[in-house]
Amino acid sequence: MRIHGEYIIKRRTDCNGKFSKYSDQLCRNYLKEDFFNICGYCGKPMELLKARAQIDHFIPKDFAPSKENDYSNLVYSCQKCNRGKWHHWPTQCVEYSYNEKEGFVDPATKEFDLHLERLDSGEIIGITEVGRYMVEKMRLDIRPISIMWKVDVLNRKLEKIANIIKRLPEEPNLIELYRGYIDASEQLKHSLNVLYNQNESM
Numbered sequence: 162m163r164i165h166g167e168y169i170i171k172r173r174t175d176c177n178g179k180f181s182k183y184s185d186q187l188c189r190n191y192l193k194e195d196f197f198n199i200c201g202y203c204g205k206p207m208e209l210l211k212a213r214a215q216i217d218h219f220i221p222k223d224f225a226p227s228k229e230n231d232y233s234n235l236v237y238s239c240q241k242c243n244r245g246k247w248h249h250w251p252t253q254c255v256e257y258s259y260n261e262k263e264g265f266v267d268p269a270t271k272e273f274d275l276h277l278e279r280l281d282s283g284e285i286i287g288i289t290e291v292g293r294y295m296v297e298k299m300r301l302d303i304r305p306i307s308i309m310w311k312v313d314v315l316n317r318k319l320e321k322i323a324n325i326i327k328r329l330p331e332e333p334n335l336i337e338l339y340r341g342y343i344d345a346s347e348q349l350k351h352s353l354n355v356l357y358n359q360n361e362s363m
């Protein structure tokens with residue numbers, strides 16, 4: 162399965178040179194929209210987090226100071242991935258973001274899916290050397306990524322059930338649906354507590 166699920170992340174192309182600062186509210190709004198409000202690297206839905214989304218410079222500022230406010234170099238990211246990636250840039254140049262062994266793949270490109278994959282359990286694995294490098298740097302293998310994924314799945318399920326209940330007040334299986342709703346809510350609450358305790362909700 163893809164890291165981003167059904168979302169195809171693509172940056173709008175008319176924004177380079179448009180912002181005086183990458184942290185401008187408009188820039189942040191565009192990124193939020195283009196990245197569907199999920200972390201580009203781990204796919205975590207930002208609406209589930211306590212902290213605000215961060216803006217990662219895909220090519221770190223040290224290597225490309227001129228790209229600091231360049232929209233095409235920005236990645237909507239959670240704090241955990243942003244910190245893990247930090248200033249690592251093994252290719253040491255701006256032309257290539259990765260080689261055959263290590264580096265980073267821009268989450269707003271098709272290539273991203275060639276290096277990383279999500280298992281049915283929600284875990285993220287690297288399927289190439291580069292993918293495994295990214296997993297290691299952003300600690301995608303030891304963070305509670307799969308619980309976060311399950312929380313998102315549960316959340317969507319709850320929304321679906323709530324909509325059915327709203328639409329069909331005479332539904333004969335209403336009690337069963339309602340039980341399902343309560344059950345999923347309880348699971349969700351439990352999973353969220355686990356996430357808060359493990360700091361993934363940052």
Ligand SMILES: [Zn+2]
Binds near residue numbers: 241242
């Ligand atoms: Zn992330």
